Every structure is written in C-alpha cells, then in structure tokens.
Amino acid sequence: MPLVSEPLNAGQAERLAPSFKALGDPVRLRLLSLIASHAGGEVCVCDLTDAFDLTAPTISHHLKVLKETGLVTAERRGTWVYYRARAEALGLLSAVLAVPQPAVLQESNA
Amino acid sequence: MPLVSEPLNAGQAERLAPSFKALGDPVRLRLLSLIASHAGGEVCVCDLTDAFDLTAPTISHHLKVLKETGLVTAERRGTWVYYRARAEALGLLSAVLAVPQPAVLQESNA
DNA sequence: CGCTTGATTAGACGTCTGCCAAAATAGGCG
DNA sequence: CGCCTATTTTGGCAGACGTCTAATCAAGCG
Numbered sequence: 691m692p693l694v695s696e697p698l699n700a701g702q703a704e705r706l707a708p709s710f711k712a713l714g715d716p717v718r719l720r721l722l723s724l725i726a727s728h729a730g731g732e733v734c735v736c737d738l739t740d741a742f743d744l745t746a747p748t749i750s751h752h753l754k755v756l757k758e759t760g761l762v763t764a765e766r767r768g769t770w771v772y773y774r775a776r777a778e779a780l781g782l783l784s785a786v787l788a789v790p791q792p793a794v795l796q797e798s799n800a
Numbered sequence: 801m802p803l804v805s806e807p808l809n810a811g812q813a814e815r816l817a818p819s820f821k822a823l824g825d826p827v828r829l830r831l832l833s834l835i836a837s838h839a840g841g842e843v844c845v846c847d848l849t850d851a852f853d854l855t856a857p858t859i860s861h862h863l864k865v866l867k868e869t870g871l872v873t874a875e876r877r878g879t880w881v882y883y884r885a886r887a888e889a890l891g892l893l894s895a896v897l898a899v900p901q902p903a904v905l906q907e908s909n910a
Numbered sequence: 911c912g913c914t915t916g917a918t919t920a921g922a923c924g925t926c927t928g929c930c931a932a933a934a935t936a937g938g939c940g
Numbered sequence: 941c942g943c944c945t946a947t948t949t950t951g952g953c954a955g956a957c958g959t960c961t962a963a964t965c966a967a968g969c970g
Contacts, residue, residue, distance in 0.1 A: 693829075693832060693833045693836055693837070693890070694833070694836040694837050694885065694887070694890065695837055696833075696837050697830065697833045697834045697837050698829055698830050698833040699830075700826065700830065703826040703827075703829040703830045703833070704826045706826075706829060707823070707824055707825055707826040707828075707829050708824070710820050710821075710823035710824040710829070711820075711821065711823075711824025711825070712824070713817070713820035713821075713823075713824070713897075714817055714818070714820040714821025714822070714823070714824040715817055715821070715927090715928080716810065716813040716814045716816075716817040717813070717928090719803070719808055719813040719816060719817050719820070720807065720808050720809075720810065720813045722803060723803045723804070723806075723807045723808040723813070724807045726803055726804040727803070727804050727805055727806050727807050734946095735946075735947065735948095736945095736946070736947090739946095739947095744928095744929075744930090745929080745930060745931080746946080746947070746948085747929085747930070747931080747932095747947085747948075747949080747950095748928070748929055748930070749947095750947060750948055750949085751927095751928075751929085751948090751949095752928085753947095753948095754948080754949095766936080766937090766947090768936095768937065768938075769936080769937055769938065769945070769946055769947090770937095770946065770947085771946080771947060771948090775804065777804070777899045777901070780803070780804065780897050780898075780899050781897075781898070781899045783897050784894050784895075784896075784897035784898045784899065785894075786894075787823075787890050787891075787893045787894035787897065788890075788891070788894045789887045789890050789891045789894065791887070825957090825958080827958085844916095845916075845917065845918095846915095846916065846917085849916095849917090854958095854959075854960095855959075855960060855961085856916080856917065856918085857917085857918070857919080857920095857959085857960075857961085857962095858958070858959055858960075859917095860917060860918055860919085861918090861919095861958075861959085862958085863917095863918095864918085864919095876917090876966080876967090878966095878967065878968080879915070879916055879917090879966075879967055879968065880916070880917085880967095881916080881917065881918090
C-alpha cells in the first residue's frame with residue numbers, strides 16, 4: 691500500500707493525486723488543519739472565514755475542493771454549516787506516504 | 801506536529817503546501833513511487849521515461865518539480881542521471897497527515 | 911574532433927486555478 | 941411576507957500548470 695513498497699499503477703495515482711492536489715494550497719492546508727484539530731471535531735464556516743484575509747466566497751471555494759476530494763464533510767444545521775475532517779481519508783494519505791524505516795536512518799550510499 | 805493536533809500556522813502551511821502540490825499530479829505520484837520503491841534505491845531517468853506515454857522533456861519537468869520540493873535527489877554518473885527518493889521528506893509529510901487513533905475507529909457523534 | 915545517445919532548458923499554447931465582486935440560495939425572525 | 945445573516949454559486953481575470961517541439965548541454969566513442 692505505501693508508495694515506497696511498490697509502484698503505484700496509473701489508476702491508483704489518478705485516484706490519489708486529487709487529494710494531494712487539494713492539500714497543495716496553503717489556505718486549504720490551514721483550513722483542513724483548523725477543522726481537524728478543532729475540539730468537538732467540527733467547525734462553523736464563520737469561524738474559518740475570520741481566520742484568513744480572504745473573502746467568504748474564496749473560503750467557500752476552498753472548502754468545496756476539500757469536500758469534493760473527501761477530506762472533509764459538511765452539514766448544515768439551521769443557519770450555519772459545520773465542517774468535519776474525515777480521519778479515514780487523512781489516514782489513507784498518511785499511509786501512502788509512510789516509509790517502513792524511520793526516515794532519519796536513511797542509509798548512506800557511497 | 802500532525803495536522804490534526806493543532807492548527808498549522810501560515811508559515812508552516814506555506815512550507816508544506818508545495819510538497820503536497822508536487823504530489824498532486826498523477827504522473828509525479830507514479831514517478832516518485834517508481835523511484836522510491838525501486839530496488840537499490842535509485843532509478844535512471846531512461847527507465848522512468850519508458851513507463852509513460854509522455855515525452856522526455858515532460859518527464860524531466862516533473863522530476864524537476866519533485867527535486868525542487870526536496871522529495872527526490874538527482875545524481876549524474878556518466879551518461880545517466882539517477883534519481884533517489886528522500887525518505888526523510890516522505891516521512892515528514894506522512895507524519896503531518898497522520899491521525900492519532902486508527903482512522904477506522906472514528907468516533908460516532910449523535 | 912564530430913557523431914550519437916541521454917537529459918535538460920527554452921518557448922509556445924490551451925487549460926486549470928485562486929481570487930474577487932456580484933448575485934443567488936438557505937434559514938430564522940419580526 | 942419581508943428582511944437579515946450565513947453560505948454558496950456565477951462570472952471574470954491574471955497567473956500558474958502540463959504538455960509538446962525545437963534547441964541546448966553532457967558524456968562517451970569512433
């Protein structure tokens with residue numbers, strides 16, 4: 691399963707790449723982190739908007755990208771929309787990048 | 801350190817995003833996997849080029865992106881250039897995405 | 911040397927991305 | 941209902957991205 695164990699085939703790469711792409715923007719990375727690390731597991735969009743110097747539509751756009759790749763879910767309750775991280779998705783990506791031996795012990799080649 | 805433990809600040813996000821962005825393309829993902837999973841730890845560019853329906857310059861471009869983000873290193877030996885994955889970099893990204901509890905056991909909220 | 915093979919760089923082209931302002935949708939409340 | 945706040949959708953624009961062809965750089969060899 692990890693990327694270092696055996697070569698990803700085209701299909702696997704095609705399926706994984708969009709998730710990494712979603713993480714490839716600083717704003718989305720922070721959004722995901724804000725959501726994933728929040729006590730209670732969910733965050734209201736209004737709280738996220740305040741954390742950036744960006745307009746609400748822009749934040750909404752980034753959240754949509756995260757949602758479409760399955761990294762977060764959204765639920766409307768009354769006036770507000772709450773976002774929640776999907777630990778399953780994060781764990782999968784983490785596993786794909788995981789290296790068998792501790793990275794620090796990388797062998798030296800002559 | 802992991803993304804779920806506490807919110808990434810702007811600087812951390814700015815530093816991590818380019819790496820994830822580099823992984824956000826299927827071709828680069830496969831390239832990295834081919835390099836990282838190869839016996840001996842290194843792969844000649846000529847072998848990589850053959851694995852795709854893309855021109856050599858395009859492969860070279862993607863390898864450059866991977867190299868610039870520190871995910872791989874390149875070394876020329878004679879006629880050929882060999883690429884090698886940086887386990888340290890992979891491990892770091894994996895750690896950032898890691899979730900404390902197994903993803904499967906995600907708690908259910910009422 | 912001059913050629914050949916391996917790899918990268920330069921330049922061009924269409925597409926995608928991130929941002930914003932403006933408009934639309936959703937729900938609550940007087 | 942009509943309005944107000946929260947959020948998303950639409951449309952437009954500048955810049956970035958992935959790909960190619962053509963040209964250039966590197967190294968080995970006759």
